[in-house]
Amino acid sequence: MDEIDTKIMDLLQTDARLSNRELARRLGVAPSTSLERIRVLTRRGVIRGYHADISLTALNRGVQALVAVKLRTPARAAIDGFKEFASRLPEVISVFVVAGDDDFLVHVGVQDLDHLHAFLVDRLSSRRDIAGFRTSVVFEETRKTKLGRLESSAVGA
Template identity: 35%
Template structure:
């Protein structure tokens, strides 16, 4: 990956609304070759989408929690059912399969504790294969970033 590609990736992570002309200026290149580089980075899967970062609190989501989930089975056919159900839950922002005593960690948002209780106990705990859950509430945001470091 070239230095120009790295600058493009870093710049778009900082501000995805940059125009091709603004990107080209940052890498000292004309707009057409810059546009082709961006398209190639998209086609090659380095850039997977463009998103607006939304403030969950402003939309009324005052609770953020991390839910560890232990399942009864780790067989692929079984876990596919669980994972499809989690993908369909809009209050689950992230779900990672993890190593250790639990199988998944979910980042969940809710409007308040009652809403969280309903989401976790009436939905997550009833998902296929769920054997146990453990919840940790986020008390303070120290860092929140989706930016991936682009090594030189």
């Protein structure tokens, strides 16, 4: 990673829709150089993709929660099975396999607290492989949108 690679990442994190020609102009390099640098960063796994930032509130999923899940048996098959199950649920935004007292941290987005309660009771409580879970409702989120820069927003705003 050199200064040009760092600048490419900075520019693409600000606006991933920049054309290669505009990116090259801002970098002060030839378009072919810019394109090759992006290809190398992608091959190396530094750039993993380009994404739209979707408002959960606009999708009527303004209530977010983090659910810490503990399995009865934290064996590989149980971990893989729960991860697959949780990833398929429409309420689930992210699934993290974690170390410590819990096995998973599941980020969910739902319409309201009634839907969160239904998710916990109907989806999670019914699974025999879950020993227990704890839920934390998210009031506000601060997300890094660029390396070194934070953006804050209240959940539901």
